[in-house]
Amino acid sequence: MKKENLKNILLSASFLFPALALxxxxxxxxxxxxxxxxxxxxxFAQSYNILQNYSKSEVLNKEQKFMLARSAYELGYFQExxxxxxxxxxxxxxxxxxxxxxxxxxxxxxxxxxxxxxYEEVLQDPTLPSSVKRNVELTLNSLNRSSQTDFVRxxxxxxxxxxxxVDNLTDDEYVYWAGLPFKTEDKKSxxxxxxxxxxxxxKKLQDDLTLDSKLVGYMQKFNHERDNDISLVVxxxxxxxxxxxxKYSLGFDYNSVWLDNSxxxxxxxxxxxxxxxxxxxxxxKGKVKLIKKDFKQSEYNFRDSFYFEFSNALSLMTxxxxxxxxxxxxxxxxxxxxxxxxxxxxxxxxxxxxxxPLTNQTLLSTGLEIYSDKYQKEEAILYxxxxxxxxxxxxxxxxxxxxxxxxxxxxxxxxxNDSNQNVYKYDKYVVKTNVYYTF
Numbered sequence: 439m440k441k442e443n444l445k446n447i448l449l450s451a452s453f454l455f456p457a458l459a460l461x462x463x464x465x466x467x468x469x470x471x472x473x474x475x476x477x478x479x480x481x482f483a484q485s486y487n488i489l490q491n492y493s494k495s496e497v498l499n500k501e502q503k504f505m506l507a508r509s510a511y512e513l514g515y516f517q518e519x520x521x522x523x524x525x526x527x528x529x530x531x532x533x534x535x536x537x538x539x540x541x542x543x544x545x546x547x548x549x550x551x552x553x554x555x556x557y558e559e560v561l562q563d564p565t566l567p568s569s570v571k572r573n574v575e576l577t578l579n580s581l582n583r584s585s586q587t588d589f590v591r592x593x594x595x596x597x598x599x600x601x602x603x604v605d606n607l608t609d610d611e612y613v614y615w616a617g618l619p620f621k622t623e624d625k626k627s628x629x630x631x632x633x634x635x636x637x638x639x640x641k642k643l644q645d646d647l648t649l650d651s652k653l654v655g656y657m658q659k660f661n662h663e664r665d666n667d668i669s670l671v672v673x674x675x676x677x678x679x680x681x682x683x684x685k686y687s688l689g690f691d692y693n694s695v696w697l698d699n700s701x702x703x704x705x706x707x708x709x710x711x712x713x714x715x716x717x718x719x720x721x722x723k724g725k726v727k728l729i730k731k732d733f734k735q736s737e738y739n740f741r742d743s744f745y746f747e748f749s750n751a752l753s754l755m756t757x758x759x760x761x762x763x764x765x766x767x768x769x770x771x772x773x774x775x776x777x778x779x780x781x782x783x784x785x786x787x788x789x790x791x792x793x794x795p796l797t798n799q800t801l802l803s804t805g806l807e808i809y810s811d812k813y814q815k816e817e818a819i820l821y822x823x824x825x826x827x828x829x830x831x832x833x834x835x836x837x838x839x840x841x842x843x844x845x846x847x848x849x850x851x852x853x854x855n856d857s858n859q860n861v862y863k864y865d866k867y868v869v870k871t872n873v874y875y876t877f
Contacts, residue, residue, distance in 0.1 A: 470502065477505050482512040500526060504536070511543055519543045534560045538574075545581075548645060554581050587642045592877055595634040597847075599870030602627045604663045606855070606864045613861045615820040622861070629661040632870070646680045650689070669696040676709070683715035702738070706730040723751040727769075741781055742774045760794035760802075778815060779825065785811035799840075805833035821859050828856045847872040 473488035486509035489502065498506065507522035523540035530536060541556035557578050561571065583589075603625045612619040634656050641649040654672040676689030691707040711725040729745035747769035754762045766788055773781040789807040796802050809829040816824050835849040849872070854865040 470496075473502075473505065477509065480512075482509040485509045486513055486515075500529060504539075507539065507543075511539070511546075516543050516546045520547070534563055534566070550581055550585060554578065557581070589640040589642075591638045593634070593636045593874055595632075595872055595874040597632040597634075597870045597872035599630050599632070599849075599868060600627065601630055601660075601866065601868050603864060603866035604628050604660065604666050606862075606866065608861055608863045609865065610860050610863060625864075626663055628663045630870075631659045631661075632872075633657045633659075634874075648678045648680075649675070650678060651675045665698050667698050669699075670694070685713040687711045687713075697735075701734045703734060704732040706732070719755045721753040723749075723753065725749050725751075731771075740773070740776065740778045743771050743781055744774065745769065745771045760792055763789075763791040765789045765791070779813060779817040780815075782814040783811045783825075784814070785809065796836075800836065800838045803833065803835040803837070805831070807831040807833075817859065823858060825857065825859050825862065827858075827862065830854045830856075843876055845874045845876070847874065 470488070470492055473485045473492065476482075476484035476488065485505060489498070489506040489509065492498070492502070493506070503522055503526055507519045507526070510516075510522065511519035520540060520543040523536055523543060526536045527533065527540060537556045537560050541553040541560075544550075544553040544556070557574050560566065561574055561578075566574075605623075605626055607625045608622055609625070610622060613622055614620070634654075636654045637652065639651045641651075643649055652672065652674040654670075654674075656668075656670040656672075658666075658668045660666055670693060672691055672693040674689060674691040676687055678685055678687040680686075687710070689707075689709040689711070691705070691709070693705045693707070694701070695703040695705070697703075706729065708728045709725060711723065714722045716722055725748075727745070727747040727749075729747075731741065731743045731745060733739055733741045747767055749765055749767035751763055751765040756762060766786075768784075768786045770784040771782065787807060787809040789805065792802075792804045794802045794804075807830070809827075809831065811827050813825040816822070830853070832852045833849070834851075835847065837845055837847045839845050847870075849870045850867065852865070852867045855863060857863045
């Protein structure tokens with residue numbers, strides 16, 4: 439449950455407790471007047487210290503005790519805030535504002551069952567304004583979810599699209615091998631249908647520890663170019679540990695790829711990662727991806743390799759530009775045995791992604807990526823150089839939620855690959871529309 443929801447409850451429920459201007463209160467000393475000024479200015483450390491000293495010589499009244507409790511809460515002294523609110527509740531058992539403040543203090547200490555009781559009591563008040571009631575109900579729903587230990591989510595989808603260059607063939611009319619020109623094939627375009635089914639399960643082992651599992655199936659079928667049909671099955675599991683503003687994860691995936699209905703590739707993937715909330719609007723994500731590639735068809739065995747990737751990402755949430763993510767990735771792919779000019783390479787990638795809500799139901803996604811790689815082995819016969827590629831990728835997508843289960847999507851992707859070996863120089867675009875059902 440987000441802390442903002444709880445703050446919304448307290449803000450919208452402010453009518454439930456007298457304003458803290460306290461004009462009709464007889465302030466016994468200048469010391470308390472200073473505490474009130476600091477409290478109203480949200481200088482909670484000062485108001486807390488002054489009220490603590492004040493309480494040593496004077497008995498705090500209800501308003502003063504409430505101020506001390508709120509100051510303690512804002513400073514993270516949740517147990518002290520809880521004790522003070524409980525004292526206030528004994529004096530005023532029907533004060534819903536105090537109940538809400540006490541519930542929030544209990545929640546911060548992960549005393550969810552006790553907090554739930556108080557929220558449910560507040561909802562019984564028929565005079566509760568609709569805005570407060572709505573926020574309390576949202577908080578209760580989040581509390582109920584936090585008490586769950588198993589979360590299951592399934593998605594099925596179907597899409598239809600068009601690929602302008604199915605085989606990634608060069609635009610050049612001729613390629614030159616060993617200085618001799620060879621006429622290239624014409625680019626082939628085709629329509630494609632894709633199918634998706636995904637099942638995700640999260641098991642809460644402890645409040646700060648989860649076990650995540652997934653099973654994903656994907657199929658891509660071309661209308662004519664059947665040699666490019668792909669099927670994929672992914673099995674994955676991972677464990678995540680949450681500590682304050684940081685999430686530590688370790689995932690393991692196995693996937694099997696079929697090309698034109700024949701077993702093509704097995705991947706064994708290990709992914710340690712860390713997510714750290716720098717501020718309420720800024721998130722850092724660091725990830726290492728290790729892949730053992732095992733090609734199963736004899737003509738591709740030379741591609742067996744070990745792949746390494748390290749990525750760093752910063753996600754910034756803005757009011758007018760939505761969610762902005764900048765990702766820098768670098769890595770390499772090393773052949774297991776022997777030497778081949780078309781396997782070992784190093785790469786670097788810089789990517790920008792934006793998610794922008796056009797409406798409450800419609801999300802616009804945009805992506806730009808600049809990618810560069812350089813191969814380590816020279817192609818000695820045909821090109822007498824080391825292959826290198828500079829790639830530009832542009833993504834544009836829309837997803838619209840019909841309801842909580844059904845969504846529609848549309849995507850456009852453009853790729854331009856500039857290679858120093860012109861047989862690999864190409865551009866293409868892919869357009870797809872999708873329907874997703876989640877339950």
